[in-house]
Amino acid sequence: MESNEKIQILSDLIQFDSRNGNERPVAEYLKALFEKHGIEAEILPLASDPDHRANLVAHVGTGKPVIAFTGHMDVVDFDRSQWATDPLQLTMDGDKMFGRGVSDMKSGLAAAAIALIDIKEKEIPFDGTLRFLATAGEEVGMAGSTALQAAGYMDDVDALIVGEPTGYNTSFANKGELNITLSAKGKAAHSSTPQLGINAIQELMDVWADIKTKLDERSQKDTNQYLGQDVYNIDVINGGSQPNILPATAEAQLNVRTVPEFDNEAVLAIIDQAIADFNANHKGEVSREVTMEIIPIEGDLHSKLIQKMQAIAKAAVGKDIKAIAAPGGTDASKLLVDHPIGFPMAVFGPGNFLTAHQNNEECSKDMYLKFIDMYTELFTTVSTEY
Numbered sequence: 001m002e003s004n005e006k007i008q009i010l011s012d013l014i015q016f017d018s019r020n021g022n023e024r025p026v027a028e029y030l031k032a033l034f035e036k037h038g039i040e041a042e043i044l045p046l047a048s049d050p051d052h053r054a055n056l057v058a059h060v061g062t063g064k065p066v067i068a069f070t071g072h073m074d075v076v077d078f079d080r081s082q083w084a085t086d087p088l089q090l091t092m093d094g095d096k097m098f099g100r101g102v103s104d105m106k107s108g109l110a111a112a113a114i115a116l117i118d119i120k121e122k123e124i125p126f127d128g129t130l131r132f133l134a135t136a137g138e139e140v141g142m143a144g145s146t147a148l149q150a151a152g153y154m155d156d157v158d159a160l161i162v163g164e165p166t167g168y169n170t171s172f173a174n175k176g177e178l179n180i181t182l183s184a185k186g187k188a189a190h191s192s193t194p195q196l197g198i199n200a201i202q203e204l205m206d207v208w209a210d211i212k213t214k215l216d217e218r219s220q221k222d223t224n225q226y227l228g229q230d231v232y233n234i235d236v237i238n239g240g241s242q243p244n245i246l247p248a249t250a251e252a253q254l255n256v257r258t259v260p261e262f263d264n265e266a267v268l269a270i271i272d273q274a275i276a277d278f279n280a281n282h283k284g285e286v287s288r289e290v291t292m293e294i295i296p297i298e299g300d301l302h303s304k305l306i307q308k309m310q311a312i313a314k315a316a317v318g319k320d321i322k323a324i325a326a327p328g329g330t331d332a333s334k335l336l337v338d339h340p341i342g343f344p345m346a347v348f349g350p351g352n353f354l355t356a357h358q359n360n361e362e363c364s365k366d367m368y369l370k371f372i373d374m375y376t377e378l379f380t381t382v383s384t385e386y
């Protein structure tokens with residue numbers, strides 16, 4: 001395939017507005033692209049919203065071993081006014097390409113799809129099966145990868161490549177993640193007589209102060225040698241209606257990234273204790289709900305998959321490729337829910353992780369094109385190791 005066609009495919013993917021949903025058109029596009037090149041692909045709609053949301057699975061080859069690639073089709077939200085270019089148009093400036101998802105991770109998705117097409121068209125020999133798993137909903141809740149795992153698409157997989165942006169590095173571990181909604185119930189009153197009501201926003205702030213102190217303390221002690229320590233933020237807060245009414249309800253959404261040494265369960269125990277202490281000593285009522293949860297993953301740093309990847313990338317770019325632990329979770333947390341420790345898994349994809357989820361997200365064009373060749377080589381040679 002010519003370079004301009006490779007860029008065109010990425011450009012087509014960027015134009016689909018798959019912000020936190022609406023992945024089905026991306027899946028339909030990939031299915032048509034694969035089928036045009038003689039690769040069978042199947043759309044698997046998500047039960048929650050089958051008209052707009054779907055996974056896609058494609059295969060080249062048959063039998064064992066099974067090498068799987070996964071990439072997500074959704075992207076995070078954007079504020080168009082904060083961008084120098086249209087986020088839904090791939091825009092080039094020298095070697096830089098801009099667009100929402102150009103790093104995270106439509107470049108990785110396109111590069112792997114094109115690699116499969118190249119392998120099929122050039123009839124490059126390899127052992128076993130290459131399985132392409134394009135997921136919906138990675139950025140919020142991971143419904144797509146959860147469904148693929150539950151449907152058995154990981155049961156026979158021998159090695160897993162995740163195409164999230166790592167630049168020319170690779171990652172073998174990621175943190176777990178918890179989204180928790182903290183809700184406070186108080187009692188409305190006129191703002192001039194706060195003693196007659198219960199300020200739900202104040203309750204939320206007080207209980208959060210206690211939670212934060214306790215999380216800070218423990219997270220500094222119980223760290224992971226690769227992943228570092230737990231981190232947490234309040235990212236959404238809602239409450240109150242107008243300045244002269246004491247707020248009767250308030251809600252905050254907390255995001256926590258966990259390591260095996262201070263895991264999801266331990267974080268929840270601290271939060272529950274803080275809430276119980278608060279409720280025992282105050283008139284209002286605070287509660288919590290977990291809205292999303294993934295576990296930390298620690299793959300095998302010394303796997304043949306990673307060695308192969310490092311050799312291929314070193315040959316392509318002439319420098320040593322680092323195997324690192326990544327701060328952010330990936331679909332691997334759902335796909336490897338039965339194998340969280342020690343599976344031959346590696347995250348390896350084009351893009352600049354530091355610009356993911358940011359305004360003016362960018363990726364190097366040269367890197368994107370190189371990844372197509374590296375994936376082609378990796379997909380067709382790694383199977384001999386499994």
Ligand SMILES: [Zn+2]
Binds near residue numbers: 164
């Ligand atoms: Zn991503």
